Amino acid sequence: MALPEQKQSQIDERLSDLTLPEGGVWSSAARADALDRLRAMGLPVRRDEYWRFTDPRGLVSSDAPAAKVLVTDEAPIFEIINALKIVFVDGVFDADQSDDLTLEAVDIQRLSDAASTDIHWAKDIYGVLEARGQSPVQRPLAALNTAFATDGILIHVTGKVSKPINLIYLHQSETSDAILHHCIKLDAGADVTVLENGPAAARFNKVMEVEVADGAAFHHVRTQGRDHERSAATHMFTRLGTESTFKSFTLTVNGVLTRNECVIELTGDDAVAHVAGAAVGDGDFHHDDTVFVTHDAVNCESRQVFKKVLRNGATGVFQGKILVKEGAQKTDGYQISQSLLLDGDSQFLAKPELEIYADDVACSHGSTSGAIDEDALFYLRSRGVPSSEAQDLLTLAFLAEALDEIEDEDIAAVLLERLDGWLSRRRAT
Amino acid sequence: MSLDTEVKEGVDQETVDAVREVGGAYKHGWQTDIEMDYAPKGVNTDIVRLISSKNDEPEWMTEWRLGAFDRWEKMKEPEWAMVDYPKIDYQDIYYYAAPKSMAEKPKSLDDVDPKLLETYKKLGIPLKEQMILAGVEGAENAPAEGRKVAVDAVFDSVSVGTTFQEELKKAGVIFCSISEAIREHPELVKKYLGSVVPVTDNYFATLNSAVFSDGSFVYVPPGVRCPMELSTYFRINAENTGQFERTLIIADKGSYVSYLEGCTAPMRDTNQLHAAVVELVALEDAEIKYSTVQNWYPGDENGVGGIYNFVTKRADCRGDRSKVMWTQVETGSAVTWKYPSCILRGNESQGEFYSIAIANNMQQADTGTKMVHLGKNTKSRIVSKGISAGKAQNTYRGLVSMHPKAKESRNYTQCDSLLIGDKCGAHTVPYIEVKNNSSRVEHEATTSKVDDDQLFYCRQRGMDEEEAVALVVNGFCKDVLQALPMEFAMEAQQLVAISLEGSVG
Numbered sequence: 001m002a003l004p005e006q007k008q009s010q011i012d013e014r015l016s017d018l019t020l021p022e023g024g025v026w027s028s029a030a031r032a033d034a035l036d037r038l039r040a041m042g043l044p045v046r047r048d049e050y051w052r053f054t055d056p057r058g059l060v061s062s063d064a065p066a067a068k069v070l071v072t073d074e075a076p077i078f079e080i081i082n083a084l085k086i087v088f089v090d091g092v093f094d095a096d097q098s099d100d101l102t103l104e105a106v107d108i109q110r111l112s113d114a115a116s117t118d119i120h121w122a123k124d125i126y127g128v129l130e131a132r133g134q135s136p137v138q139r140p141l142a143a144l145n146t147a148f149a150t151d152g153i154l155i156h157v158t159g160k161v162s163k164p165i166n167l168i169y170l171h172q173s174e175t176s177d178a179i180l181h182h183c184i185k186l187d188a189g190a191d192v193t194v195l196e197n198g199p200a201a202a203r204f205n206k207v208m209e210v211e212v213a214d215g216a217a218f219h220h221v222r223t224q225g226r227d228h229e230r231s232a233a234t235h236m237f238t239r240l241g242t243e244s245t246f247k248s249f250t251l252t253v254n255g256v257l258t259r260n261e262c263v264i265e266l267t268g269d270d271a272v273a274h275v276a277g278a279a280v281g282d283g284d285f286h287h288d289d290t291v292f293v294t295h296d297a298v299n300c301e302s303r304q305v306f307k308k309v310l311r312n313g314a315t316g317v318f319q320g321k322i323l324v325k326e327g328a329q330k331t332d333g334y335q336i337s338q339s340l341l342l343d344g345d346s347q348f349l350a351k352p353e354l355e356i357y358a359d360d361v362a363c364s365h366g367s368t369s370g371a372i373d374e375d376a377l378f379y380l381r382s383r384g385v386p387s388s389e390a391q392d393l394l395t396l397a398f399l400a401e402a403l404d405e406i407e408d409e410d411i412a413a414v415l416l417e418r419l420d421g422w423l424s425r426r427r428a429t
Numbered sequence: 430m431s432l433d434t435e436v437k438e439g440v441d442q443e444t445v446d447a448v449r450e451v452g453g454a455y456k457h458g459w460q461t462d463i464e465m466d467y468a469p470k471g472v473n474t475d476i477v478r479l480i481s482s483k484n485d486e487p488e489w490m491t492e493w494r495l496g497a498f499d500r501w502e503k504m505k506e507p508e509w510a511m512v513d514y515p516k517i518d519y520q521d522i523y524y525y526a527a528p529k530s531m532a533e534k535p536k537s538l539d540d541v542d543p544k545l546l547e548t549y550k551k552l553g554i555p556l557k558e559q560m561i562l563a564g565v566e567g568a569e570n571a572p573a574e575g576r577k578v579a580v581d582a583v584f585d586s587v588s589v590g591t592t593f594q595e596e597l598k599k600a601g602v603i604f605c606s607i608s609e610a611i612r613e614h615p616e617l618v619k620k621y622l623g624s625v626v627p628v629t630d631n632y633f634a635t636l637n638s639a640v641f642s643d644g645s646f647v648y649v650p651p652g653v654r655c656p657m658e659l660s661t662y663f664r665i666n667a668e669n670t671g672q673f674e675r676t677l678i679i680a681d682k683g684s685y686v687s688y689l690e691g692c693t694a695p696m697r698d699t700n701q702l703h704a705a706v707v708e709l710v711a712l713e714d715a716e717i718k719y720s721t722v723q724n725w726y727p728g729d730e731n732g733v734g735g736i737y738n739f740v741t742k743r744a745d746c747r748g749d750r751s752k753v754m755w756t757q758v759e760t761g762s763a764v765t766w767k768y769p770s771c772i773l774r775g776n777e778s779q780g781e782f783y784s785i786a787i788a789n790n791m792q793q794a795d796t797g798t799k800m801v802h803l804g805k806n807t808k809s810r811i812v813s814k815g816i817s818a819g820k821a822q823n824t825y826r827g828l829v830s831m832h833p834k835a836k837e838s839r840n841y842t843q844c845d846s847l848l849i850g851d852k853c854g855a856h857t858v859p860y861i862e863v864k865n866n867s868s869r870v871e872h873e874a875t876t877s878k879v880d881d882d883q884l885f886y887c888r889q890r891g892m893d894e895e896e897a898v899a900l901v902v903n904g905f906c907k908d909v910l911q912a913l914p915m916e917f918a919m920e921a922q923q924l925v926a927i928s929l930e931g932s933v934g
Contacts, residue, residue, distance in 0.1 A: 049509065326851065326852070327851070329851070339863070341863065341865070341866030342866065343866055344833070344836075344865045344866050344867065345833075346866060347862070347863055347864040347865075348861070348862075348863045349860075349861065349862045349863070350859075350860075350861040350862075350872075351858070351859065351860050351861070352857075352859060352861075352872065352874070353856070353857060353858050353859075354846075354855070354856060354857040354874060354876055355511075355854070355856045355857075356846070356848065356854060356855045356856065356876050357853075357854045358848075358851055359848035359849065359850055359851045359853070359878050360851070360878055361848075361876060361877065361878075362875075362876075362877050363875065363876040363877070364873070364874060364875040364876070365857070365872075365873075365874050366871075366872060366873050366874075367859075367861055367870070367871075367872040368869070368870060368871045368872070369861070369863040369868075369869070369870045370866065370868065370869040370870065371866040371867060371869075
């Protein structure tokens with residue numbers, strides 16, 4: 001079907017500035033395929049139902065909106081965690097700052113190296129999970145990423161990995177426009193934790209595809225922020241086998257425009273998928289969590305927990321969907337999205353959806369929005385806690401349900417500290 | 430529903446049988462043989478003019494309709510709802526059909542064609558004034574069954590009779606057909622018609638604005654508590670006819686009115702279109718209670734025939750402290766597309782929405798509500814219960830919007846879905862927009878089969894399985910049933926007893 005005129009000229013203009021990276025047989029085919037998909041769907045516009053709460057202009061424009069680089073002496077967030085470091089600067093792999101990529105039970109390769117080979121295991125993942133995630137809702141920015149990703153990392157996990165893999169994204173140029181694409185393949189019974197952090201670039205488009213085989217476990221914790229002016233569109237696509245586990249948590253602190261999409265497909269029985277997020281933002285902050293969970297197997301569990309604290313006119317968006325296909329009996333689907341509005345200018349927009357075609361299921365979603373509970377505040381103040389401290393305490397308590405989703409206590413502690421930092425900066429202003 | 434559908438534990442066989450039965454047992458499926466007066470098939474400016482002239486409308490009304498038609502021709506049919514139906518050929522529908530005997534409007538029910546009256550009698554419509562007029566002692570005070578209800582009956586395109594007009598007039602209440610209102614009370618119609626649902630609102634509303642043939646009009650003057658329930662019964666009888674009725678209810682300052690609406694249609698194997706518009710205006714301190722039992726023919730178990738019910742219903746709580754309450758029991762129609770909404774404009778105004786939607790066999794329902802909070806201290810409450818069986822698809826679609834100025838407002842939404850059988854679907858699509866922080870919005874939704882723990886609890890206390898399921902399911906929709914006015918509670922409970930209580934217990 002032909003695109004509407006406006007979308008056609010939009011995509012033509014965007015594509016005129018981009019060139020397909022060269023590579024071997026498998027990667028060239030995947031990129032060409034993604035480009036076809038992208039041409040067919042065009043780029044998102046505000047009128048698209050899937051973008052009704054978030055204006056995609058900053059994410060689709062030809063030039064990345066400039067973003068100041070935050071200068072801080074703060075140590076990178078996961079510095080104290082013993083992990084294998086992989087560093088990208090403005091979207092380009094930096095071997096000098098990264099650790100040696102060898103580690104037991106895991107094979108790590110740079111995308112640009114692997115892409116030049118003709119045969120690679122990533123062929124079955126790269127662009128494949130992304131393409132599956134294009135239906136029933138189109139995700140053009142992910143197709144754009146598959147076609148034009150300039151760098152990324154391919155991780156093949158064969159067993160239990162002894163320490164987390166830490167992807168660090170440094171931001172050094174005010175106009176950087178980074179497109180990264182990672183693929184992670186977990187063999188049966190494999191177990192890995194992947195950390196991600198850093199502002200990455202002025203504009204960041206990232207796709208991570210994760211194939212979790214039977215009995216494997218994938219843990220993912222990321223922080224985004226805290227450069228205020230950056231914008232990002234990220235996608236995670238994952239497919240889960242029998243009795244496998246997928247757990248992902250994201251902390252977002254500031255940023256003008258962030259759209260995090262997570263597309264989960266439970267294809268094996270008894271699989272578990274948890275995705276959680278905490279976001280704190282003020283001012284021009286616009287943060288969008290869009291989640292799509294498909295249950296296509298028996299007795300699976302999915303959980304979505306999203307909390308947002310908003311102030312000074314910040315906007316929080318949540319679009320979450322649980323799709324239970326016919327035959328996906330005994331599904332346990334849970335979804336909660338909540339926002340705490342610290343002042344009258346901030347807003348929360350949500351669309352929590354259920355689409356269910358099986359009868360023996362327990363699915364629920366809840367969504368609330370409101371200010372800090374006056375009674376709770378009064379209770380704390382009557383016990384001598386100063387007002388601002390009481391507010392912080394209640395804010396942290398509000399975020400706790402999402403933070404509880406992180407299994408690793410050390411990592412959770414690091415994030416909590418980061419949140420405390422945000423709260424104290426807020427007190428100072 | 431095919432007989433080999435696998436049945437889950439906790440939903441016993443009898444239940445399922447009962448549901449199956451409903452599919453085949455649409456009891457309003459007969460048609461009345463009445464000589465009809467048709468306009469030619471299709472819609473164009475001539476048809477619009479014809480409908481207007483049939484209703485003896487003044488020039489401004491004709492212009493209004495033509496404006497709407499002009500607009501409609503440029504619009505596209507909406508496709509976003511989770512419903513799937515073959516394309517409607519809008520030129521293959523009769524837009525006007527009236528019983529021949531109605532060429533002269535009857536002065537009272539006595540003048541009405543006895544066949545028509547028989548029709549309504551068959552429907553079990555409480556044309557209770559018959560009883561009262563017949564001098565049945567104590568009819569007015571009889572409980573539930575005999576309470577006075579003024580009825581406006583709409584047969585295909587025209588209103589065939591409005592009862593109790595005299596008594597209502599004494600109270601100052603105007604209750605008549607909309608065509609009469611256009612002639613007799615143009616100042617009110619001009620002021621309010623299209624002020625809640627603008628002509629340009631949506632495809633079906635615009636079409637309705639161009640071709641609506643009749644409907645009900647209610648005006649309750651300041652401070653008047655309408656002395657009786659008002660009621661409209663809609664009946665589609667003629668084949669290949671679209672029904673486009675228009676209802677306008679205005680509750681002036683401090684008044685109160687309760688309005689009931691019921692609808693049925695004959696069983697046919699072609700689809701029929703019903704595109705109504707209902708506008709409610711509540712001024713300061715006024716309260717409107719609008720209840721619907723929608724039982725249009727749903728089509729057979731293979732999805733052949735049935736009514737396409739594409740309805741725009743909206744209330745404007747214009748005055749401070751005004752209140753509107755929508756209650757609906759939706760059991761019929763092949764395809765439903767309906768979102769009774771409240772614009773909470775006045776400070777401290779309140780909107781409520783209670784709904785039971787039952788979809789069985791091949792039925793598709795996409796229904797819900799919109800609560801738009803504009804005024805300070807406004808409150809809304811949404812309770813929606815969806816039940817799917819057979820191969821039906823049942824969707825709740827709703828919007829709760831808190832505007833920046835709607836300080837200290839409050840919304841509570843609960844939508845629960847119950848699935849019976851593994852071939853049906855239940856979906857929830859709520860939109861929540863909160864733009865100030867002094868308001869609280871809570872949304873909860875669940876989808877489940879009958880809860881085993883609850884069943885176990887009941888069984889433990891000596892109930893048999895069937896009783897236990899009945900109790901649990903009863904509890905599932907009681908919130909809504911209780912919100913219905915007495916007059917409808919009976920009918921609704923009967924309907925639910927067939928299509929719902931029966932279905933699970």
